[in-house]
Amino acid sequence: MRVLPVGDDALLVEVASGAEAEALHAELLRRRAAGLLGAREIVPAARTVLLDGLTDPDRLAAELAASVVPPAPPRVQDVVEIPMRYDGPDLAEVAAHWGVAEQEVARIHAGAEFRVAFCGFAPGFGYLTGLPGRYDVPRRATPRTAVPAGSVALAGPYTGVYPRSSPGGWQLIGTAEAVLWDHARVPAALLSPGTRVRFVPAEAATTAEPVKTAAPA
Secondary structure: OEEEEEOOOEEEEEOOOHHHHHHHHHHHHHHHHOOOOOOOEEEEOOOEEEEEOOOOHHHHHHHHHOOOOOOOOOOOOOEEEEEEEOOOOOHHHHHHHHOOOHHHHHHHHHOOOEEEEEEOOOOOOEEEEOOOHHHOEOOOOOOEEEEOOOEEEEEEOEEEEOOOOEEEOOEEEEEEOOOOEOOOOOOOEOOOOOOEEEEEEHHHHOOOOOOEEOOOO
């Protein structure tokens, strides 16, 4: 763990992996909820966590540098179920990379439970982990200039859903029927760090009994 000062009242904590960043984020949220940490913002990323608005950053830096972060506990919360169609233009390429049939990509992906590791890139865009490492896929050699809103995509260890049309280089495997960002909704983002997520194939969505289902687009 590496702790770096950022300005007068913030710290950037670097760790070795995404799993460690998720665990650290969960532990810091626990400490703040228990009144053991004064921080205005706690923002996770791929392998870092930013703490802003600290009352005593030097003391906290020393504590973090000497501490061991426990594994992230299971989150007791609803699962956000997102209906989707496995109809993406890169589905065949992903299937070939995995060494399976196209319908098997849908079965594997829909059978996983995901967790939002962190958010970024665009409002409402979550980086979801949950697929085993053998299903990592590379980004496209040539990014698209416009990826349609609702596109479900893979890159490296992550799954993501494009909340709006934008350029992108991820592999597109399908289309989600959900509103990822709505400024009139509270909260505006459907997904936030730590949220549990499942993708439900559209043909099964009518018979599924989700705990919490994303509103269709």
